[in-house]
Amino acid sequence: MIPRPGFANNYLINEFGLTQPILAGGLMWLSDASYVSACARAGILGFITAASFPDDDQLRAEIRKCKSQSGGKPFGVNVSMLPKLVPGERTKDILQLIIDEGVRVVETSGRNPEAYLPMLKDAGVKVIHKVPAVKYAQKAERIGVDAVSIVGAECGGHPGEEMIGSMVNAILGLQRLRIPYFVGGGIGHGAQMIAALAMGASGVVIGTRFLVATEIWAHPNYKEALIAASEGDTALIMGSIRNTVRALRNDTTDQVQSIEKSQADITIETLLPYVSGKIGKQAYETGDVSKGVLSAGQSLGLMHEIKPLGDILTDLGHEAEDALRRLPQFEDASI
Incomplete structure (x- = not known):
């Protein structure tokens, strides 16, 4: 068995000073400076979605706004890379802008980020690559990313074509990965966070559960x-x-x-x-939800009211504490 770093000694998480082991996954059109800075102030790591700001000046302004509102706490930028050879491909330019603005971490997705790792590493930028299954996480580990997010079949947005569930991804990550990994897909309760940590993950990815935060600008x-x-x-x-x-x-x-x-x-x-x-x-x-592809995961069943992000995180923390209190009853049991 490969030794796994727990949350307490995970250098990647400790480096960012998070108070809960949560990545707030990038939300197209919604992950702006107001929301992402709220994540930063609350002690979790959020990501501005670069694709939501196709103009360079807009993206630069949003990063600077987020920096001014984050109280010195870290945040990242999500870069969803276009397929190779697509006309108008601008991934390198976007990443250079991110580097120039002093962003400390990027979340990449969509394709292999290997071509861009040298420029990011030279600038001291951490790379968390998002994948839908552990086999892709293994490839990301081989090319040198700092961590991976593995989002399972339950997730909103893109669950991949193999539709592997989060519970399976979590335990396969324990067996097959050496770098820190985060588990997403249907995560919306503190007990799930404890379960993911117990299975070897360094934290969880949450998207859908946060869509009802007051800091999300949607109707x-x-x-x-x-x-x-x-x-x-x-x-x-x-x-x-x-x-x-x-x-x-x-x-x-x-x-x-x-x-x-x-x-x-x-x-x-x-x-x-x-x-x-x-x-x-x-x-x-x-607010008319009858039309459009509105990404949402199966944690929809865990959302009960609109409230500030900080209050949602407090709820998750209490749920996690309740889960930990349930564990001692198994200490002397034989399974």
Whole structure:
């Protein structure tokens, strides 16, 4: 068995001075300076989503705003990399901007970040690479990333094509990885955090659970719709083009599923009129959740009210403490 660093001696987490072992996963359109700085002040690590600010000056301004509001606490930037050779590929330029602004950590996803690791490491930037399964985490470890986030089948957004659950990812990480790893996908309760730590993870990734934080700028009707939803109110779409997304079930997911069942030779161009990110952004703005691909995971069933992020984290902490109190009853038991 490979020795695993626990939370208490995990250099990556301790370096950032976190008070809870939580990464707040990047949320497209929603992870702005107000939300991410709230994460920083609350003692968890959040990430501005670079893709939400396609103009360099906008992204630079958002990073600087976040820095001014974070009270000196660290935060990161999420860089979702486009496929290779796509016209307009700007990953290197975005990463250089991040370096120039003194950001200490990036969350990469979408493809292998190996080509960009030298420039990031030379600048002292830590790299946490997000993957949907442990086999990809092993490859990320080999190329030299500092840590990995493994987001399982339950997650909102992109769970991968193999649909491996978080419990399995967590224990495979213990057996197969040497670098710190974080487990995401359906995480929305403090007891899950304790379970992940017990299985060897250095922390958890939470996205959906935080969508009802008051610091998220989205319309209150959007948040109320999430609260009204249950763990079964998500849908998987876009598997036909090997880009599976888990989202809140609505008219758009129904339409896309119908197209995927009835048509052959589907391409991204076939689905784009329904799945364009701009449609989802309108839902956040207006509160009309009937249209758009609104990423949401199965932790929907754990969301009960709109409240400040700090209060949500307090709840998670209490739940974690309750979980720890339940453990002593097994100390003398034989399993």
